[in-house]
Amino acid sequence: MTGPVNLREVEQAARALLDRVRDDYFAGGAQDEVTVRGNESAFARLALLPRVLTGAGDPSPEVTVLGERVSMPVLLAPTAFHELAHPEGERATARAAAAAGTILISAMLSTVAIEDIAAEARKVSSEHEPPIWFQLYLQPDLGFTEAIVRRAEAAGCRALVVTADSPALGRHERNDRNDFHDLPPGMNCPNLREQAGEVRNVVLSPEISWRHLEWLRETTSLPILVKGVLHPDDARLAADHGADGVIVSNHGGRQLDTTPPSIRLLPRIADAVEGRVPVLLDGGVRRGTDVVKALALGARAVAIGRPVVWGLAYDGEAGVTKVLDLLRREIVNALALCGYADPAAVRRDLVEEVSWR
Numbered sequence: 001m002t003g004p005v006n007l008r009e010v011e012q013a014a015r016a017l018l019d020r021v022r023d024d025y026f027a028g029g030a031q032d033e034v035t036v037r038g039n040e041s042a043f044a045r046l047a048l049l050p051r052v053l054t055g056a057g058d059p060s061p062e063v064t065v066l067g068e069r070v071s072m073p074v075l076l077a078p079t080a081f082h083e084l085a086h087p088e089g090e091r092a093t094a095r096a097a098a099a100a101g102t103i104l105i106s107a108m109l110s111t112v113a114i115e116d117i118a119a120e121a122r123k124v125s126s127e128h129e130p131p132i133w134f135q136l137y138l139q140p141d142l143g144f145t146e147a148i149v150r151r152a153e154a155a156g157c158r159a160l161v162v163t164a165d166s167p168a169l170g171r172h173e174r175n176d177r178n179d180f181h182d183l184p185p186g187m188n189c190p191n192l193r194e195q196a197g198e199v200r201n202v203v204l205s206p207e208i209s210w211r212h213l214e215w216l217r218e219t220t221s222l223p224i225l226v227k228g229v230l231h232p233d234d235a236r237l238a239a240d241h242g243a244d245g246v247i248v249s250n251h252g253g254r255q256l257d258t259t260p261p262s263i264r265l266l267p268r269i270a271d272a273v274e275g276r277v278p279v280l281l282d283g284g285v286r287r288g289t290d291v292v293k294a295l296a297l298g299a300r301a302v303a304i305g306r307p308v309v310w311g312l313a314y315d316g317e318a319g320v321t322k323v324l325d326l327l328r329r330e331i332v333n334a335l336a337l338c339g340y341a342d343p344a345a346v347r348r349d350l351v352e353e354v355s356w357r
């Protein structure tokens with residue numbers, strides 16, 4: 001037995017190991033899960049039109065994202081509660097990301113403190129600081145938000161990723177059915193711990209606005225990315241408000257159901273920002289060819305959410321490493337077959353809409 005040979009097989013193996021409640025939490029999405037399915041199926045509706053005899057040479061999947069050289073155009077999207085997938089939780093994820101040479105976007109709702117996640121990543125490489133970005137839900141209590149930002153800065157995080165698509169929590173009917181609304185005993189979110197030692201609850205507030213982003217811009221010198229942008233006007237507004245990048249994302253179909261697949265919105269958003277800031281994308285990326293399609297349509301890089309959690313559930317650190325290795329190999333192969341050596345050189349005319357089915 002060789003184990004899983006692609007991300008879908010990692011998914012199958014992981015989901016067979018997880019109990020129903022956890023599987024539903026990780027795999028599920030909002031309401032009818034139209035967007036969950038759409039994110040993946042949209043990639044299949046895009047076709048690749050390769051160039052031949054380009055003599056491009058061996059592909060190198062390395063790219064630069066916000067000044068960070070990474071081993072491939074794939075980041076780890078922020079996902080909450082890794083201890084639900086594996087007892088080592090985010091510690092294992094952090095080691096795998098660091099060893100793979102790419103960026104971990106660490107969730108504010110991690111089950112391991114950001115200081116411990118950063119320390120774990122550092123164990124992998126003594127030569128250079130592994131890149132970790134911190135995902136933030138802006139809290140109406142700005143004093144508390146600032147305290148979290150200072151912790152992320154002190155832990156060595158190199159950018160902040162503000163999740164903007166969550167003025168309320170999406171309706172996850174699977175969790176309702178399972179009556180799953182709290183972490184099990186022994187798990188919590190130490191990033192939300194106050195000085196007094198109490199762990200606060202996260203607030204997802206519809207009062208959060210561009211004013212808060214302006215406040216954050218004044219509060220920190222870290223680069224800021226806005227995650228969850230779907231409307232081209234919002235991508236422009238993010239750049240206007242000093243964001244250093246945008247992440248086209250519908251939260252993996254876990255917030256507003258029936259939004260378009262993120263890959264469908266990417267070209268319009270790339271056009272709207274006109275190269276002012278890098279555009280990233282997440283949602284439904286499962287193959288090297290998906291990554292190449294996103295690059296062609298204007299993304300500097302992509303991020304993967306569920307595949308990381310499934311790798312973790314399948315085999316801890318080794319499982320996440322497996323997912324990242326499989327995807328890197330697929331990207332190299334896809335680039336070669338498309339006639340490219342450099343991910344940054346991939347052009348839009350590589351992708352066509354499928355018109356024959």
Ligand SMILES: Cc1cc2nc3c(=O)[nH]c(=O)nc-3n(C[C@H](O)[C@H](O)[C@H](O)COP(=O)(O)O)c2cc1C
Pocket residue numbers: 025026027039077078079080107108109135163227249250251252253254282283284285303304305306307309
């Ligand atoms: C289990 C789970 C938890 C998530 N938690 C967060 C979170 O805490 N913050 C956030 O910004 N996005 C969160 N996301 C969304 C991911 O960052 C990402 O947008 C999404 O998973 C990408 O789609 P994919 O799972 O198809 O790769 C979560 C997604 C999943 C599946």
Ligand SMILES: O=C(O)C(=O)c1ccccc1
Pocket residue numbers: 080109169202251254
């Ligand atoms: O599960 C999620 O997708 C997520 O982002 C979240 C947000 C708030 C509380 C728990 C999870």
